[in-house]
Amino acid sequence: MGREPTALEAAAFVPDPQPGEAFTKVAPPDAPVRRYDLVVTNGTVHYHGDPSDEHAATWHDHNxxxxxxxxxxxxxGGLEEFKRQLAEGERTLEPLVVRANKGEVLELALTNLLPAGPQEESAFDPKLPFQPECGLHTHLVKYDPLISDGSAVGWNYLSATTTADQGAEANAKYNSWTYRWYVDEDFDAVLLHDHLLANHRQRHGLFGTLMTEPEGAVWVVPDDHEQELRHGSQAVIRTADGASHREMVLAIGDFVPMVRHGHGDHGCPVNPPPFPGAPDDQGAMGVNYRSAPLSERGxxxxxxxxxxxxxxxxxxxxxxxxxxxxxVHLVQGSHDLQHSFTLSGARWREWPGREDTAWRNQQTLGISNVAELALAPTLGPGDHLWSFSAGNDLWLGCWGLLRLYDRPQTDLPPLPGRTTGAPLRPARRRVRRHTVRARAQVVEYSPLRTDPYGLVFTADGEDGPEEGPLVLRCRAGEWMEVTLVNELDGPPPASPLDPRLMNEADTGARTVSGRVSLHPTLLDFDVRTDDGAHVGRNADTTVKPGASRTYRWHAAEPGVVLLRSHADVISHPRRGLVGVLVVEEAxxxxxxxxxxxxxxxGERAVVRRPDAEPVRELVxxxxxxxxxxxxxDLTQPVTDLFSDSPDDAGQKAYNYRSAALHPLDPVLSDPQPPTPLLTCRAGDQVAVHLAVASHRMRNQCFTVHGQVWDASETGLGWYVSTIGALASGSTRTVRFRAQHPGDHVYRTGNLHWGLSEGWWGLIRVEETP
Structure with missing residues (x-):
């Protein structure tokens, strides 16, 4: 505690008090102890670019x-040399990842080497007259809350460290603190962060991860299985039963105060707020202190x-x-925004190890959230795109590669007992074929709202091309052969008044690709040939104007598959190049x-199975x-009435249709909104398939008035009336038996910017047979 205890404090101590554990005994006395000596400090971190290349653009956080x-x-060689190596790019850095076994006591000694005194003003930060103490706060593990919480709560002690010359004496005794945590369960990932000036320090990257491992597990370096790993985001974990797995931690941060150097910029702030300290959306983003901004790819x-x-x-x-x-373990270390993670060609159970929960290809995160994605062993060789998939996340560089090799590499030993090579796929005996066309079209979202720059997918039906939105169907166990025909004349023009992305100066100068593609979720396929993208070292599987390409995908399980054009992840989805594949039961x-x-x-269907009730579907x-x-009228863009925030800007729709509650729209006086209508009878089985093709980072929810449904596949219980945490890439199915004749509203739960912008429609339950 930095001083001798008083007599009253000493009388309240537990027997044999330990550093970080004075008033509450948190662990059995024979629990093994694992110790880490940590330092908290600051310096220059290079998120993008090579600082040694004077001709390259680089993005940094200098604080x-x-x-x-x-x-x-x-x-x-000391703190100053460490900082110099960072600043000059001789040393790389990532958020700290340490590990401990279930049943261990974790002892962490934190020394504060942050600069003392005031902090100068920047484009992002106001001047701070002093820098308060810094701590180490965590979740889930057990600890003595009076002295190991890393915060200042109620009458508890301030369990944090001060810089040396802020204390009573310039002595390391006064700028270090020991925390004692007991890992009583295998929690997966646990966030670490400062709790004394979090609003400032977490934006600058002050967070880390504790990975809790099973009892008896050991962790080794991925490229040398004989070398124990001290810390790091990637590891091979060997468990006591002889099994091994690869552990990969991706930690995202947003509102990062970055500056850009190069190409004429000399310390130019990236997306600064209107004034230092303003709470507006600001800065850039990074994953493990790195980014690959699309604006720099060109x-x-x-x-x-x-x-x-x-x-x-x-x-x-x-x-x-x-x-x-x-x-793959996901951590959101900072700061404000919601994020959505996807991984091409992969799927995982909603809850790891729970076979009764649904397959997913998307994970929603908010501040301090963590998630474990135990990938199904269906991935083949090639480069799989991982991304935080909303438009701003991609634009600011939150994406990368999972590279799976088809033969052993000298610098990456395979896991014991695993064979390399492509997974076996079922023979193509059951094939369903569709033809899809991509074309430019004026999209009429409502009688008074249109997009002259629209791009749509249409499917060929028996009577010719069907109007969008694109909805295809197949049976589980079938192969899909989808031929995509690009009917565009060339690159479409950018809309000069598009809602901007963070750090985007002029949407009218945005390049829009004339190539198109169909990129699916949840299905099994070879990413090298059928991903509908141009990723890593894979072949280019996008389609140029006037050409066509056939994609081959296997639908192993029933579910909802989102289809998007990955030929232009920024402009194509918001122009309308989205669709759905519904995989029905076999x-x-x-x-x-x-x-x-x-x-x-088609968006509506009656689905029949032998010896089962028919189901009325709406997509x-x-x-x-x-x-x-x-x-x-291109001189009259619809105004964003409710928000200028990049989270919310722009209009909303279901299936190219919107029931916006706008004074200029006649929706309220119409007997029926322009959004999709599902008609059924009381007692009918209904399935609403949701595919979130949204471009924004804001999470959504969905409800149907007067209905409840079985949510057991989520592991959350039997009946709910609303589902939440829907983000870009989410797919869900809501199933219920229609009750009570009348018009039931389906809608978002977000009222002032979602419902008002048209995210609602009707399910009409009729009395007549």
């Missing part, structure tokens, strides 16, 4: 805050993710082999609800970040 092992400071957006064109991104390169046990057949004919396309594709115009 980055971070935790680091004390040994690394010593090995570098050229045709179809090739932004290509290593052949631009080289590998500087973000974390995850590596392994097909068939290995791969586990014995199901969809019929047109009007004609009664068998039909494998809803959620869109946002749109720019619409009054009556198609």
């Amino acid at each position: 980055a805050h971070f935790y680091v092992l004390a040994d690394e400071i010593e090995e570098a 050229g045709d957006p179809a090739h932004w993710f290509s290593s052949a064109v631009h080289g590998d991104p500087g973000t974390p390169l995850l590596r392994g082999y097909p068939g290995e046990d791969l586990r 014995d199901a057949t969809p019929y047109d609800p009007v004609t009664g004919r068998e039909r494998w396309t 809803l594709v959620t869109q946002d970040g749109l720019r619409r115009y009054h009556d198609g």
Whole structure:
């Protein structure tokens, strides 16, 4: 505690008090102890670019805050030398990741080497007259809350460290603090962060991760399984039963105060707030203190993710082999925004190890959230794109590669007992074929709101091309062969009044790709040939104007598959190049609800199975970040009435249609909104398939008035009336038996910027048979 205890304090101590554990005994007396000596300090961290290349553009945080092992400071030759190596790019840094076994006591000694005295004003930060203490706060583990919480709560002690010359004496005794935590369970990832000036320091990167491992596990360096790993975001974990898995930690931070150097910029702030200290959306983003901004990649957006064109991104390169046990752990260390993670060609259970929970290909995160993604062993060789998939996340560089090799690499030993090579796929005996066309089209979202710059997918039906949105169907167990025809004449023009992205100066100068693609979620396929993207070292599987390409995907399980054009992840989805594939049960057949004919396309269907009730299906594709115009007049963009925030700007729609509650729209006086209508009868089984093709970072929720449904596949219980945490890339199915005749509203739960902008419609339950 930095001083001798008083007599009253000493009388309240537990027997045999330890540093960080004075008033509450948190662990059994024989629990093994693992110790880390940590330092908190600051310096220059390079998020993007090579600082040694004077011709390259680089993005930095010159006042980055971070935790680091004390040994690394010593090995570098002292603190100043450590900071010099960082600033000149001789040393790389990532958020601290340490590990402990279940049943261990974790003893962390934190020394505060942050600068003393006031902090000068910057484009992002106000001047601080002094810098308060810094601590180490965590979640989930057990500790004595009076002295190991890393914060200042109620009457508890201030369990933090001060800089040396802020204390009563300039002595390390007064600028160090020991925390004692007991890992009583295998918690997966646990966030570490400062709790004394979090609003400032976490934006600058002051967070880390404690990975809690099973009892008896050991962790080794991925490229040398004989070398114990001290710390790091990637590890091979060997468990007591002889099994091994690869552990990969990706920690995202936003509102990062960065400056840009190069190409005419000399310390130019990246997306600064209107004044220092303002709470507006600001700064940039990074994953593990790295980013690959798309604005710096340049050229045709179809090739932004290509290593052949631009080289590998500087973000974390995850590596392994097909068939290995791969586990991706997500952490959001800062600061304000919501994020959505996707991984091409992969899927995982909603809850690891729970076979009764649904397959997912998307994970929603908010501040301090963590998640474990235990990837199904269905991934083949090639470069799989991992990304935080909303538009601003991608634009600011939160993406990278999972590279799986088809043969052993000298610098990456395979896990014991694993064979390399492509996974076996079922023979293509059951094939369903669709033809999809991409074309430019004026999209009429409502009688008074249109997008003259619209791009749409349409499916060929029996009577010719069907109007969007694109909805395809197949059966589980079938192969899909989807031929995409690009009917564009060339690169479409950018809309000069599009809602801007963070750090985007002029949307009218934005390059829009003329290439298109169909990129699916959840399905099994070879990412090298059928991903609908140009990623890493893979071939370019986008389609140029006037050409066509056939994609081959295997639908292993029933579910909802989001389809998007990955030829331009910024402009294409918000222009309308989105769709859905519904994978029905293996014995199901969809019929047109009007004609009664068998039909494998369309947003509505009646699905029949032998010895089962028919199900009335409605597919809803959620869109946002749109720019619409009054009556198609390019001088009259629809105003964003409710927000100028990049989280919310732009209009919303379901399936190219919007029921916006706007004074100029006649929706309220109409008997029926323009959004999709599902008609059914009381007692009918209903399925609403949701595919969130949204461009914005703001999370969503979905409800149906007067209905509840079974949510057991989420592991959350039996009945709910609302589902939340829906973000870009989410897919869900809501199933219920229609109750009570009348019009039931389906809608978002976000009222002032979602419902008002048109995210609602009707399910009409009729009394007649």
